[in-house]
Structure formats: C-alpha cells, structure tokens
Amino acid sequence: xxxxxxxxxxxxxxxxxxxxxxxxxxxxxxxxxxxxxxxxxxxxxxxxxxxxxxxxxxxxxxxxxxxxxxxxxxxxxxxxxxxxxxxxxxxxxxxxxxxxxxxxxxxxxxxxxxxxxxxxxxxxxxxxxxxxxxxxxxxxxxxxxxxxxxxx
Numbered sequence: 001x002x003x004x005x006x007x008x009x010x011x012x013x014x015x016x017x018x019x020x021x022x023x024x025x026x027x028x029x030x031x032x033x034x035x036x037x038x039x040x041x042x043x044x045x046x047x048x049x050x051x052x053x054x055x056x057x058x059x060x061x062x063x064x065x066x067x068x069x070x071x072x073x074x075x076x077x078x079x080x081x082x083x084x085x086x087x088x089x090x091x092x093x094x095x096x097x098x099x100x101x102x103x104x105x106x107x108x109x110x111x112x113x114x115x116x117x118x119x120x121x122x123x124x125x126x127x128x129x130x131x132x133x134x135x136x137x138x139x140x141x142x143x144x145x146x147x148x149x150x151x152x
Contacts, residue, residue: 108117 112120
C-alpha cells in the first residue's frame, strides 16, 4: 500500500525537482550526443588513417612487384644473351673440331699408304672381335668356376 500523497505545498518542489531532472537529462543527452559525435569523428579518423596506410602498402607492394619484374626481365635477357653466346661458342668449337679432324685425316692419309691404313684398320677390327670373344670366354669360365666351387 502506498501512502497517500500530500498534494499541498510540495507540488512546486516536485515540479522543481522534475524540471531539474529534465534539465540534467537534457544536458546528459547533449553530452552523450557530443561524445558520440567525437567518437564517430575519432573512428572516421582511425578508419581514414588505416585506409591511407593500406593504400601506401598497396603502392609499396606495387613498386616492389614492378622492381622484381624489371629484375626478372633483366635477368631473363642476360640468360638469353648468355645462351646465345654459349650456342655460338659451341658452333665455333664444332667447326674447329671438324676442321682439325679433316686436317688430321688429310695429313694421316698423306703419311700412310692406303694399303697400310686398311691393314691397320683390319687389325684393329680383328683385335676388337678377339677382345669380345675373350670377354665372353672369361665370363663362361667364371660361371663354371663359381658352379664348381658351389658344388664342393
């Protein structure tokens, strides 16, 4: 149960308290609004700062990528150039070998009679076939020796 209110002279006092509370509420709302605006401005400043930093990082990254691409292009050009030089040197070396071989064969033919040359080539061929035969024979004898030793 509530006590009965006395509506006498205290009403203006209550009105005054209500008015003060309304003023306090109004000033607190204004302060809250100011703080919210300030917080939103700080948030926008932070967002802008991060966006600026992000853009700077993107620019730095793009520059780094461009520098690496340029470096890669330079190195690729150097590799192609070195490959061309190497190929040229290989061709020169092959030409020199062919020239030396022709020169040697010409001199060799001139120094040795054709019949002697043919005889030496036949001897070399015969020796090669004898070596092959002896290698096969040695292999067979080795197998026989292994078989003989395993039976003992």
